[in-house]
Amino acid sequence: MIITLVVVGIFVGLAMVNNSDANQTRFEKQPPIDGQPTIGDPDAPVTVVEFGDFKCPSCKVWGESYFPQLMQDYVDTGKVKLAYVNVLFHGEESILASLAAESVFKQNPEAYWEFHHGLFAEQANDHNARWVTPETILEVASNVEGIDTDLLADALENQAEMAEVQKDDALVKEFKVQYTPTIMVNDVLIDDPFDYEAIQAAIEKALEEN
């Protein structure tokens, strides 16, 4: 058993620990969410982290269906706080979208989530279409109350929040994110982000452990 654990540790990385539950990976800690856009009661006992990419079609679907379901079932009831970390799997456009989102968050955290969902709503049906542009970003921002679009344009031009984007990228590497969206409930990686029952079960377990 000990030897098995050591071998597994070598192959899957040091941050993971073995877990007897099927279809679950448990890390030694949960992703730190300081400085990340987070919705819900800051004192909520359970933390759900979405590692997402504005260019990812599955993330758009997740955000339109699973996000509101989690809000209704767990965030609005004070049990869960939900944080979003940027993933850059689609290159330049992922970086630009992340810079925009981080800049909005820096400028006015209150405006973040509306901008976040607004940007996802602009995602092109053609996955290869280049749709993340400064023009699209500023158009979305102009429809969200509380965003100064001139300041945002400057921030994009100067890549003002690149350090935040890199911080997210480091978390993606630390937690070995392989696909988007990747959903973690506290320190538990949910294997299938579209298995709502698995997400619920992990949340309920975390609430019990709390």
Ligand code: CA
């Ligand atoms: Ca971030």
